[in-house]
Amino acid sequence: MFDNIKNSPNYRWYVLATVAVGTFMATLDGSIVNVALPTISHQLNSNLSTLQWVVTAYLLTITSLLPVFGRLADLMGRKKVFGYGFLVFILGSALCGLAQNIWFLVATRVVQALGAAMLMSNSPAIITAIFPPKERGKALGLTGTVVALGSLTGPALGGILIKLAGWRSIFYINVPIGLLGFAAVLLVLPKDVPNKEKEPFDYLGALSFTLGMIFLLLGITNGEDWGWSSIPVLMSIIIGIILLILFILTERKVTHPMINLSLFRNRPFLIGNLAGGLSFIAMFANNMILPFYLQGVLNYDPAQAGMLLMIFPITMAIAAPISGNASDKFGPVFLTTTGLTITGVGLLYFSTLSASASFYHIIPGAILTGLGAGMFQSPNNSSVMSSVPPQKLGVAGGINSLVRNLGMVIGIAWSVSLFDALGGVATPNPSQIDAFMSAYHYVMLVAMAIALTAAVISFNRKSYAKAQ
CATH class of the missing domain: 1.20.1250.20 (MFS general substrate transporter like domains)
Incomplete structure (x- = not known):
């Protein structure tokens, strides 16, 4: 049956459907948690300033790691990284549902975001590689629809799930969907073509970029609450800029940079x-x-x-x-x-x-x-x-x-x-x-x-x- 799918003239659309599952999950979880925050605050006895880290940790992790996982996929194979993305996202979701205190929930949201970054960074690459130029816009347009639907569905679906089964259900629902997505990756996505050049991974570039983005975004996202002229915000932004300058200098010198400038x-x-x-x-x-x-x-x-x-x-x-x-x-x-x-x-x-x-x-x-x-x-x-x-x-x-x-x-x-x-x-x-x-x-x-x-x-x- 699955050989028939790969030989089908519509095979590229099956690939798009598989990628859409990962894109939908990652986008949905960016918006579904917001509606649960008041309930989580009450049940885990958390104040608002601590609670915001449930959202911020997810956003910071995804944003800082997108190019890193994109580069890893170029080296290791997109199918492999995309598949691991589903598994990490499933693990993070299950752990989020088991959280008994707010900081455990924040830590497991980071795990969840690692998986989401692996999924989101590879979606456009997989679609671009499988679709010819004359259909690429349509395929990426449908992906845009999936992103919009993920954002749209999150608050409504979250509200229904919380009412029916409690706030933990908004995380547990990712487990069966993620397992289906992972099965589709194994059965549908094309095999990775090995990288013959065996390029090394730029660890210093990846580290300086990731830490630079985290510090910079930490300052930007907390500027209004902490005060733009406060020492923590200024230090976060300055350290972030210094690390990103170090990243640019590194990328200009190494033979195989993480991001080819x-x-x-x-x-x-x-x-x-x-x-x-x-x-x-x-x-x-x-x-x-x-x-x-x-x-x-x-x-x-x-x-x-x-x-x-x-x-x-x-x-x-x-x-x-x-x-x-x-x-x-x-x-x-x-x-x-x-x-x-x-x-x-x-x-x-x-x-x-x-x-x-x-x-x-x-x-x-x-x-x-x-x-x-x-x-x-x-x-x-x-x-x-x-x-x-x-x-x-x-x-x-x-x-x-x-x-x-x-x-x-x-x-x-x-x-x-x-x-x-x-x-x-x-x-x-x-x-x-x-x-x-x-x-x-x-x-x-x-x-x-x-x-x-x-x-x-x-x-x-x-x-x-x-x-x-």
Whole structure:
């Protein structure tokens, strides 16, 4: 039966389905835990400052290790690393479910994130390697849909599971799904082609990059809570920058670097990643503050706010494969530039909303930003991944995912800091609503400027790998 699958003319789509399981699991677990935090806080007797590490540890680990596992996959084989990713993720999930105190849960979230990083860093590389250029955009577009659905499903599925079976079930559910995914890896994914050159792994580069990213992100994610001028934040950022400078110096000297810096002399690769990072910085400014506007100013209950917040990923999930398919025929430049421009228009729309906006007034902004994101992501990812040689696909996919996560972190950090500096309050009383709206509008205008800057950059990618 499985030989028939590998000989099927639709084999590449079976590979895509297998990769989609890992992508969905990793994305789902980034969002499903948030809805469980109040329950976990109560049952494990944890305060909010400690509880945030359940989310932060997962994010820091994934972001810092994406290029590392991408490079390891280029050397060891993508099937092997992707398969191990499922096993580590299953182990981490099971241990998370067994947690009896908050710090054990944080530690096991790190294990879970190790598996997620192995899965996320290799997904684009496996898809790019198996699909011909003329179908690559469509395939990566469908992957974008899976990412959107993972983010969309997380809070809703988490709420249902917690109600039916308790908070531990949001981790245990990964075990059977992960085992099915691992079985699919063994039976469906193509065998790895051995690396004939036997390149050594750049341990110093990997260590300096990983620690540099951890320290830098630790400072950025805690800047608002600890104070941007506080000693811990400043020291974290300074140490992170020093380690990343050491990483760059190391990569320029070693024969087989973890990240070949010459990739960034490749115009489509550089432009695509730069525009992609800026797009996430712009989008996550609104994703962070919009829920507080809906509940704190418009006084919507969580269910109403959830319905409005679902519009963005649903629109993105619909637009991404259509845009990806179109990019296979027409190239990425028009679609990526138009998508970012539409995102900018959507953010401009949000900057015009009032403190008495109706439910239906919110919808156009959510549709515009979701449409813009869907139009941009698939062609951009296809352009980036098609611009590198096959033996560099793993590390290129890791960098692409790293840029996405960095954009999310920076987008949240700058928007919250600017919002607070302008007098915004997360849960305003009636006398503070005007200050909230003024700060929110200003943040949206800055986010719009970032999105339009990304559009200009994207328009200048000029050369790209054309479909054959």
